[in-house]
Amino acid sequence: MEIKLKSPLDMHLHLREGAMLEAVAPLSAETFSGAVIMPNLVPPVDNLDRLKEYRAAIYSSIGDEAFCPFMTLFLRDYTEEELLEAKEHIIGVKLYPAGITTNSEGGVASLDAAEVVIAKLERLGIPLLVHGETNAFVMDREADFLDVYERWAQKFPKLMIVMEHITTAAAVRLLDRFENLHATVTVQHLLITLDDVAGGMLDPHLFCKPIAKRPEDREALVNAAVNAHPRLSFGSDSAPHPLSKKECCGCAAGVFTAPIGLQLMAEMFEAHGKLDNYQAFVSDNACRNYKITPPEKEVTLVKKPFTIPKAYGDVVPMWAGREIPWSIG
Numbered sequence: 143m144e145i146k147l148k149s150p151l152d153m154h155l156h157l158r159e160g161a162m163l164e165a166v167a168p169l170s171a172e173t174f175s176g177a178v179i180m181p182n183l184v185p186p187v188d189n190l191d192r193l194k195e196y197r198a199a200i201y202s203s204i205g206d207e208a209f210c211p212f213m214t215l216f217l218r219d220y221t222e223e224e225l226l227e228a229k230e231h232i233i234g235v236k237l238y239p240a241g242i243t244t245n246s247e248g249g250v251a252s253l254d255a256a257e258v259v260i261a262k263l264e265r266l267g268i269p270l271l272v273h274g275e276t277n278a279f280v281m282d283r284e285a286d287f288l289d290v291y292e293r294w295a296q297k298f299p300k301l302m303i304v305m306e307h308i309t310t311a312a313a314v315r316l317l318d319r320f321e322n323l324h325a326t327v328t329v330q331h332l333l334i335t336l337d338d339v340a341g342g343m344l345d346p347h348l349f350c351k352p353i354a355k356r357p358e359d360r361e362a363l364v365n366a367a368v369n370a371h372p373r374l375s376f377g378s379d380s381a382p383h384p385l386s387k388k389e390c391c392g393c394a395a396g397v398f399t400a401p402i403g404l405q406l407m408a409e410m411f412e413a414h415g416k417l418d419n420y421q422a423f424v425s426d427n428a429c430r431n432y433k434i435t436p437p438e439k440e441v442t443l444v445k446k447p448f449t450i451p452k453a454y455g456d457v458v459p460m461w462a463g464r465e466i467p468w469s470i471g
C-alpha cells in the first residue's frame with residue numbers, strides 16, 4: 143500500500159542557525175515543500191535585516207531542493223511602518239510570553255500591553271502566531287491561556303490567530319468556536335501522553351513545551367486531525383537540541399521529528415481509516431488558510447517497515463531505534 147502527498151507543509155518548525163541549521167534543514171527540505179520558520183534564535187529574528195540574512199542562510203543550507211521557508215518575526219513593539227515593510231517577507235509574527243519556552247526571554251512581558259502591536263497586525267492583515275501558555279501549573283498552562291485566545295478572537299475579529307502546538311481537548315473546543323482562530327498540532331502530541339514522557343523511565347527526547355497531556359486530550363487532537371478540521375494544520379514543532387542538552391540534568395524542551403513525522407502520522411490516519419484526509423491536514427488546509435502556494439513536490443509514503451535512526455548527527459529523534467510501519471518511498 144502507498145499514498146501520495148502533494149506539497150506537504152510543516153507549519154511550525156525550528157531550524158536554528160550555524161552547524162545545526164546545516165544539519166537539520168536538508169532533512170525537512172527532503173520531504174516538505176515548505177515550513178513556517180520560528181524566530182526564537184539568539185538573538186531573536188526581530189528585524190527585517192536579520193530575517194533576510196536568516197532566510198538566505200536557510201536557502202544556502204538546503205541546496206537546490208524545492209522548499210519555501212515561510213518566515214516569521216519575533217513579536218516586539220513594532221511600528222506600523224516596520225510591519226508594513228516586513229509584510230511581504232513574512233507569513234506572520236510570533237508571540238512568545240517572556241521566558242515560557244526555549245529562547246523566549248525577550249518575549250512579551252505584558253499580554254495587555256501587547257494588544258497595541260496586535261491591533262496593528264489586524265489592521266495590516268498579518269497573522270499572529272502564538273505560543274499560548276501562562277506560567278500556571280505546568281499541566282494547566284495551555285488551558286489557562288485559552289481565555290487570552292478567546293478575548294483576542296473577539297477583540298480582533300479580522301485577525302488570523304494561530305494557536306501553535308495545541309495539546310488539550312479544551313483548545314480543540316475553543317478552535318470550533320471562532321472562525322478567526324486556527325491551530326497547529328505536532329506529531330508527538332498526536333501520539334504520546336505525559337505517561338510516555340514521565341510515567342515510566344523518563345524520556346528526555348519526548349520532553350517539550352507544552353508538555354504532553356492526558357489520553358482524553360490526545361484523543362481530541364487525533365479526532366480533529368484525522369477528520370481534517372478545516373482550521374487545523376500540521377506543525378511539527380520539530381525542535382533540535384544537541385544530545386548534550388537533552389541527556390543531562392536540566393534537559394532542554396523540544397522534540398526532534400522533522401525526518402519522521404510524515405511516516406508516523408500515516409500510521410495514525412490509516413488506523414482511523416482516514417488516509418483520504420491526510421492531504422488536507424498536511425497541506426491543503428494551510429494553503430487555503432494562510433493563502434500560500436508552496437513549491438510543487440510529491441512525496442510517496444509506502445507501507446514498508448522503517449527503523450527510526452538512533453541519531454541524526456548530534457540530534458536524537460523521537461522514538462529513536464523504533465521500527466514503524468510506514469516509510470518514505
Ligand SMILES: NC(=O)N[C@@H](CC(=O)O)C(=O)O
Pocket residue numbers: 156182243244245273349350351352379381382395396397
Ligand atoms: N517546543 C519546545 O519545547 N521547544 C521549542 C520552542 C517552542 O516551540 O516552544 C524550541 O525552540 O526548542
Ligand SMILES: [Zn+2]
Pocket residue numbers: 243273306307351352
Ligand atoms: Zn512554542
Ligand SMILES: [Zn+2]
Pocket residue numbers: 154155156180379381
Ligand atoms: Zn516551536
